[in-house]
Amino acid sequence: MRKYKKYVLFLFIFINLNNLVVFSQTKPLYGKVIVIDPGHGGKDKGAYYNNTYESDLNLLVSLNLKKQIEKRGALVYMTRYDDYDLSNPKSFRRKKSDFDNRIKIINYINPDCVISIHMNASSNKNYNGLQIFYSKDDKLAHSINKFVNPRRKVKKINNIYFMDNINYPIALIEYGFISNTSDLEKINSYKYQFDINNKIINGITKYLKNDIN
Numbered sequence: 001m002r003k004y005k006k007y008v009l010f011l012f013i014f015i016n017l018n019n020l021v022v023f024s025q026t027k028p029l030y031g032k033v034i035v036i037d038p039g040h041g042g043k044d045k046g047a048y049y050n051n052t053y054e055s056d057l058n059l060l061v062s063l064n065l066k067k068q069i070e071k072r073g074a075l076v077y078m079t080r081y082d083d084y085d086l087s088n089p090k091s092f093r094r095k096k097s098d099f100d101n102r103i104k105i106i107n108y109i110n111p112d113c114v115i116s117i118h119m120n121a122s123s124n125k126n127y128n129g130l131q132i133f134y135s136k137d138d139k140l141a142h143s144i145n146k147f148v149n150p151r152r153k154v155k156k157i158n159n160i161y162f163m164d165n166i167n168y169p170i171a172l173i174e175y176g177f178i179s180n181t182s183d184l185e186k187i188n189s190y191k192y193q194f195d196i197n198n199k200i201i202n203g204i205t206k207y208l209k210n211d212i213n
Helices: 002-024 055-070 094-109 139-148 181-187 188-210
Strands: 034-037 075-078 113-118 130-134 170-177
Touching: 034 055, 034 094, 034 188, 055 075, 055 113, 055 170, 113 188, 130 139, 139 170, 139 188, 170 181, 181 188
Parallel strands: 034 075, 034 113, 113 170
Antiparallel strands: 130 170
């Protein structure tokens, strides 16, 4: 009887350890809090090309990224969930007010990291591709970049009010150039978004697990 109890106990521990391993693999971001910031919104449409507003693409990509991150177990917040900005209605400095309110939301949430989604644009229609920027700490940006676009270096941007006032690791991802026909077509593809978002999430996961080489 004693041997049977030991066997049952061993089996119970083995099954639970096995379940824990499977859970850690399928939900590697469990317990983590991530904020996604879809840039622009409302009256602030951002860049524009071929009947497409940057603010709309930022939101579309962010919503899909949110779903994919949540499947990895993280709790995900967004600074906006629809087509609006965050400025106070009577503000004389609408953009600063928008930034201030995004900053307040993010710093109040106390996230493990922040991803700000934007689209690039240029008068040169040949410019293309995704690029990642950072302000104070480059580790998150580099971790994501290793999975997404290792041939293009991440860039530091100085004196960016929004990023400089976030108290948590933040990477700004320019998802592509909406002024480039090929980029715009790809960005509007769910498959392309899904693939890129998975790479972004792999970079986030590697960073949050402190597994950066």
